[in-house]
Structure formats: C-alpha cells, structure tokens
Amino acid sequence: MSTIREAGTGTGASKVMPLPARAAANTPMPLEHGIARNPGMKLDLGFLESVRSVNRSALERRVASLTKRRSIKADNQAAWLLRAIACMDLTTLNSNDTDERVRRLCAKAINPLRRDIVEGLGIVGETIRPAAVCVYHPFVATAVDAVRGTGIHVAAVSTAFPHGLAPLSTRLQEIEASVKDGADEIDVVIPRGLVYGAKWRELFNEIVAMRAACGDAHLKVILGTGDLATLRNVMLASMVAMMAGADFIKTSTGKESVNATLPVGLAMVRAIRAYFEETGYLIGFKPAGGISTAKVSLDWLVLMKEELGRPWLEPALFRFGASSLLTDIERQLEHHLTGHYSANHRHAMA
Numbered sequence: 394m395s396t397i398r399e400a401g402t403g404t405g406a407s408k409v410m411p412l413p414a415r416a417a418a419n420t421p422m423p424l425e426h427g428i429a430r431n432p433g434m435k436l437d438l439g440f441l442e443s444v445r446s447v448n449r450s451a452l453e454r455r456v457a458s459l460t461k462r463r464s465i466k467a468d469n470q471a472a473w474l475l476r477a478i479a480c481m482d483l484t485t486l487n488s489n490d491t492d493e494r495v496r497r498l499c500a501k502a503i504n505p506l507r508r509d510i511v512e513g514l515g516i517v518g519e520t521i522r523p524a525a526v527c528v529y530h531p532f533v534a535t536a537v538d539a540v541r542g543t544g545i546h547v548a549a550v551s552t553a554f555p556h557g558l559a560p561l562s563t564r565l566q567e568i569e570a571s572v573k574d575g576a577d578e579i580d581v582v583i584p585r586g587l588v589y590g591a592k593w594r595e596l597f598n599e600i601v602a603m604r605a606a607c608g609d610a611h612l613k614v615i616l617g618t619g620d621l622a623t624l625r626n627v628m629l630a631s632m633v634a635m636m637a638g639a640d641f642i643k644t645s646t647g648k649e650s651v652n653a654t655l656p657v658g659l660a661m662v663r664a665i666r667a668y669f670e671e672t673g674y675l676i677g678f679k680p681a682g683g684i685s686t687a688k689v690s691l692d693w694l695v696l697m698k699e700e701l702g703r704p705w706l707e708p709a710l711f712r713f714g715a716s717s718l719l720t721d722i723e724r725q726l727e728h729h730l731t732g733h734y735s736a737n738h739r740h741a742m743a
C-alpha cells in the first residue's frame with residue numbers, strides 16, 4: 394500500500410481565497426500562528442438591507458460542477474476520508490441517549506477505525522480521531538470524563554435544542570451549565586421566528602448574550618436552514634450570527650425535515666467569505682444533519698477547498714455534524730483495502 398498523501402493535495406490547483414487588501418489590513422493574526430477568535434462587530438443593518446436575493450440556480454450549478462468535475466480516487470480518496478474523520482463532531486442526539494451510550498460513542502471517537510484497517514492503511518501511531526463528540530447537556534460531564542486527555546473536544550447542544558423555544562434566560566442558563574460541566578464547544582439554535590419576522594436586532598442581541606455565556610467555549614450557531622424558507626434568509630441569518638460573534642455557523646439540527654444540503658451550504662460559505670472580506674476574521678462552517686455517506690462527505694470537502702481554500706479543511710474551521718458518517722467511512726476504507734464491503738454491524742457505533 395502506498396503512502397497516503399495528505400488530503401487537500403489531490404483535486405487540482407485550487408488556492409486559498411485571495412486576501413483582499415481591506416481584509417489584509419485588518420487580519421489580526423496570520424494563519425500559521427493560529428486562528429484569531431471572531432470578536433464580532435456592530436450589527437450592520439445597512440449591509441443586511443443591501444442583500445437583495447440569492448440566485449438558487451447559480452448555486453446549484455456551482456455545486457453540480459464541483460461534485461461532477463471532481464473525482465477523488467484510491468489512496469487519495471482514503472486520505473480525504475481520514476480528513477473527514479478528523480473534521481467530524483461524532484454525534485449522538487437521541488431521546489433515548491444514556492450515559493452508557495455516550496461512553497460507547499466516546500470509545501469509538503478515541504479508536505474510530507478497527508485495528509486491521511489502521512494497519513492496512515499504514516497509519517499505526519498516527520492520531521486520527523474526530524475533533525469532538527457532540528451530546529445533549531445532561532451527558533456533557535460523562536463525555537468530558539470519557540475523552541479526558543485525548544484532545545477530543547466535547548460539544549454540547551444547548552439553548553433548548555432543537556427548537557430554541559425557551560425563554561432566553563433559560564437558554565443562557567443551559568449554556569452556562571454545559572460550560573461548567575466542561576464543554577469546550579456550545580452548539581446553539583436560533584429561534585427561527587426571529588428570522589421570519591426579520592427581527593435581526595433581537596437575533597443579534599440573543600447571540601451576543603449566548604457568546605458571553607460561552608466564555609472561552611467556542612460558539613456554533615445553528616440556523617435550522619431547512620426551516621428558513623429562503624436562501625436570502627439563510628444569508629442574512631449567517632451574517633447576523635457572525636456579526637454577533639459566532640465562531641462557527643452550522644446548517645441544521647438534524648431534526649428538521651430538510652437538513653444539510655450543498656446549495657444551502659454554499660450560500661453559507663459565501664456569507665463566510667463576505668464576512669472575511671469585511672473583517673479579516675475566519676469563521677468555521679459545520680454542515681450537519683443527514684450526512685451519512687463517505688461520498689457525500691467528499692463533496693463537502695471539495696466544496697470547502699474550492700470555495701474557501703485549504704484552511705477550511707482543518708477542524709479549527711470545518712466540522713461535519715454526523716451520527717452515522719463514521720460507519721460508512723470505515724466501511725469504505727475497508728473496501729479500499731480488501732475490495733469487500735462488510736456489514737454495518739462490523740463497524741460498531743454507540
């Protein structure tokens with residue numbers, strides 16, 4: 394088996410998005426020294442009003458060209474799939490979650506691939522693990538305990554996930570409780586009604602308060618894009634979240650009838666680019682919900698590389714929110730090595 398090349402080197406000559414002069418002047422810290430945390434900015438209603446409409450068919454055409462044109466094969470594909478694991482928030486968000494299930498999820502995160510697959514790929518001794526496990530608040534302490542010392546983060550879905558329909562004070566208390574229990578990252582949901590009513594200032598103020606409640610924990614803002622009706626709403630909600638200090642913007646809870654789709658993801662990625670051009674800050678992106686196949690994960694990675702560039706193939710700026718993706722990636726890697734697929738139950742999850 395030949396050495397696996399680093400993911401991100403094999404789909405062509407895409408460059409990191411050029412740094413515009415204005416952003417270059419504002420960029421607070423070069424990438425090689427880490428990514429400066431987005432401090433947010435004042436709510437710019439003028440900018441929001443200037444966004445007229447978003448051309449859905451142009452986004453769909455762009456997605457089609459990216460996913461059809463790019464074909465990632467063999468060793469190169471295995472490398473990209475390992476990259477997908479490293480950029481994963483391995484998730485369990487079920488009504489029947491238990492401490493025991495969360496411990497099993499964490500055990501899988503610590504050893505995401507079977508030993509024979511690790512040996513076959515020639516990556517013994519390399520640490521390839523999901524960036525985080527993602528759980529409901531009551532399981533944060535259990536997860537923190539289970540992954541202690543591994544470098545895996547614990548993300549908590551707080552703020553009355555998945556609907557966000559509790560008083561703001563209750564939602565802020567939930568964030569504070571998750572942080573107290575040791576969560577490194579907090580995934581919050583926005584009340585979608587604030588978007589329908591174009592209550593941008595109220596939405597902005599809520600997210601500012603959530604960011605304050607997070608303290609040092611990183612804030613991922615879930616838009617629930619399947620509920621937002623228009624791509625313009627998706628763009629505007631993305632901008633408001635970033636202006637309010639989001640570290641990441643995230644598509645979906647996994648509980649909407651439509652979750653992460655590539656064209657909607659592209660609209661959010663373009664909003665990240667616009668925010669970068671305005672402020673110089675790099676915001677992370679997390680598609681989540683319904684991403685369950687290795688093939689689709691490759692489409693998302695290609696989209697990130699082509700639209701934003703190499704920094705967005707790192708867990709600091711890109712995550713999949715996924716409960717079953719790891720199972721399919723492990724199956725595909727086994728197929729890559731043996732030419733055979735095994736049953737899903739041979740790749741035990743939580």
Ligand SMILES: O=C[C@H](O)COP(=O)(O)O
Nearest residue numbers: 646647682683714715716
């Ligand atoms: O945030 C993550 C999602 O809830 C996971 O959704 P999924 O179960 O469809 O992978």
